[in-house]
């Protein structure tokens with residue numbers, strides 16, 4: 001579908017600005033659970049759709065924010081290309097805008113990069129209703145501050161994303177998954193040691209005393225890496241997809257789900273609850289009933305941070321508290337982009 | 353004598369040892385310009401701190417007295433970013449030259465901002481690791497300057513720019529507080545200020561510590577050189593290599609004038625009659641490299657290369673690269689002066705932009721040698737001129753400005769890696785409209801409300817853009833000659 005509603009969206013934000021009305025930005029609503037709930041009038045980006053420019057040989061795609069993520073990935077797959085940060089969908093309704101605003105990434109994150117690493121440019125509407133364009137469709141661009149990367153992962157609190165230009169990568173020619181039996185401590189060591197070797201690793205996961213490693217690249221070097229790792233190949237076609245979409249059996253749990261983002265080498269964390277490790281040790285999931293303060297403290301002692309990713313009760317702080325000086329700059333940047341605090345107020349932190 | 357008063361110099365001396373405060377003209381002279389020596393200005397004074405506490409104290413002092421501060425790394429910048437201010441303090445980070453920690457298991461290095469880019473890869477090498485972004489100036493430029501400019505290099509096509517390879521930055525803000533951006537994890541809570549500080553040209557804070565990502569050294573590399581009798585064919589070959597699904601470690605192009613200059617200078621064995629050459633580096637495991645070399649070789653053949661050389665050994669690989677790496681000084685031998693531009697374009701626009709550069713070259717009567725990071729569409733046209741001929745620098749700058757405007761018109765950018773600084777400040781008015789520029793000013797204001805950090809660089813005032821617009825309307829006849837023009 002090709003549909004441009006940028007004028008309506010801009011008008012709605014200008015009206016909200018004039019009347020001091022808070023807005024709740026909605027794409028496919030597939031990540032509504034993420035962050036804090038927002039009270040405000042709904043502004044719906046989902047019908048702002050269409051791939052505006054896609055040139056496989058340029059490794060660039062520009063599309064409107066309401067374009068379904070599946071449409072984007074289907075178009076790329078036709079040319080054997082992909083979004084190399086493997087964004088989670090969480091629902092068939094997921095849009096490109098929500099994907100970039102949440103900044104989430106899948107199993108390849110530790111090996112190929114994050115959502116913001118692949119963002120080249122953006123057209124946005126800021127909180128004053130101004131339509132602005134930053135970055136572009138070229139790989140290198142250092143003119144002006146890098147606002148398109150700043151907006152990635154800002155959960156709609158700095159601007160409504162209208163269009164995004166992304167760097168695209170070829171799909172790996174060959175992929176396989178191997179498994180190693182080991183304990184958690186050893187798994188963390190191995191994932192870090194192997195990431196420092198020239199091995200074509202593109203995903204890793206440790207769960208229930210099994211370490212799964214995905215290898216991707218030319219067939220011959222993938223297969224020779226299998227023997228270097230002394231591991232056995234398993235049929236795990238769905239494993240990485242299920243991890244990315246949180247459909248893996250592990251995620252079938254009703255306790256609060258915490259995401260701990262830690263230095264990859266951090267040893268086992270002393271936190272009660274069922275856990276699963278991804279990203280070479282850098283992303284650790286834990287279903288835990290422990291109090292938020294304790295989990296935030298544990299994460300920061302380990303050199304990282306924690307997020308209350310999914311929970312039936314999300315009224316308090318879901319993201320790690322910021323140092324006061326850093327929070328001050330967050331508030332000032334928020335004011336610079338959204339002077340009246342009308343865009344997704346409180347979605348990330350209560351004061352933003 | 354200095355432009356900053358005695359009392360201030362004395363207060364600096366209370367913070368720093370005497371020999372770390374410079375204010376006599378002869379001591380200030382080495383700091384009057386960066387790599388863009390066409391712009392010169394003596395600073396009010398130079399401070400050379402060596403601890404973060406000293407940087408904090410200096411910032412507190414300057415903040416209190418409203419003295420503007422320009423940070424400086426090695427001064428290799430090519431856009432006048434580190435150009436001093438007459439009434440400002442130049443803050444050199446040169447003494448922050450320690451590699452604080454290399455964590456081989458975590459594949460990261462924690463370094464001070466004045467560490468030279470190449471020194472990081474050298475220190476990481478015994479661990480089988482390297483720091484990927486490799487600007488050609490890497491033996492001299494500092495990692496602090498790299499972050500401030502979001503510098504690129506030959507290997508950025510595959511491994512990303514500085515912004516993709518920095519995990520954590522510690523900076524001292526304008527009031528002297530230490531702020532940490534990013535973390536030792538793969539992400540951090542809140543806004544991605546790490547993305548904002550990369551490429552911020554010293555406008556948001558003083559960078560005092562950096563943690564960079566290290567990557568495993570590839571098992572094997574190979575370099576191919578292909579010569580073409582037509583630049584367009586070479587451009588097409590670039591597109592075909594990329595769309596085949598291969599991401600080379602580097603993919604560079606040179607045109608005839610730069611080939612001749614480089615060949616005369618280092619004798620790399622480039623065919624001097626070629627209209628363009630491509631250099632393609634492939635890296636990975638042994639089998640990866642062998643497979644990719646075959647594929648690239650056949651792509652180059654069917655793209656019409658008239659000569660293809662595949663290096664036989666490491667020495668030959670280095671020789672092939674040597675010509676490219678020496679391209680700037682080689683071109684420098686052709687002419688008393690040269691001016692290096694830094695536009696980017698979508699790769700498919702390469703023939704159009706080359707055509708436009710050729711037209712402009714004839715119009716201005718100035719020769720141009722073209723060197724490109726072809727894989728990522730970053731052009732470095734080198735305009736040859738003679739600064740001793742009255743008005744030639746001005747004509748060169750105007751010519752350069754028009755190349756950048758052509759890049760913007762083709763969907764590109766006025767700068768891929770050298771930054772805006774003082775040099776491209778007028779072209780910012782071409783790439784961004786006034787609302788966008790105001791948004792940049794608002795971000796600057798969030799970090800530096802009183803305009804004390806590198807003021808006047810990187811983002812033009814709207815007033816300035818109005819003047820620049822007027823310049824065009826009046827056919828190059830300046831309406832307000834008293835306004836400084838850069």
Ligand SMILES: Cc1cc2nc3c(=O)[nH]c(=O)nc-3n(C[C@H](O)[C@H](O)[C@H](O)COP(=O)(O)OP(=O)(O)OC[C@H]3O[C@@H](n4cnc5c(N)ncnc54)[C@H](O)[C@@H]3O)c2cc1C
Pocket residue numbers: 386387422423424425426427428429430432433434445465486487488489492493494495496497498499500501502503504505506553554555557558559560680769770806
């Ligand atoms: C021969 C030559 C080749 C080059 N090749 C390349 C290339 O291939 N790719 C490329 O990207 N660039 C290249 N450059 C440009 C230049 O080397 C880079 O921009 C480099 O990153 C500048 O580093 P520096 O330490 O010299 O910084 P400086 O020139 O000293 O400063 C550059 C900017 O950074 C700011 N800054 C410096 N240190 C800090 C700090 N600690 N905190 C805050 N702000 C700071 C300064 O205020 C200034 O705005 C080249 C330059 C030369 C002379």
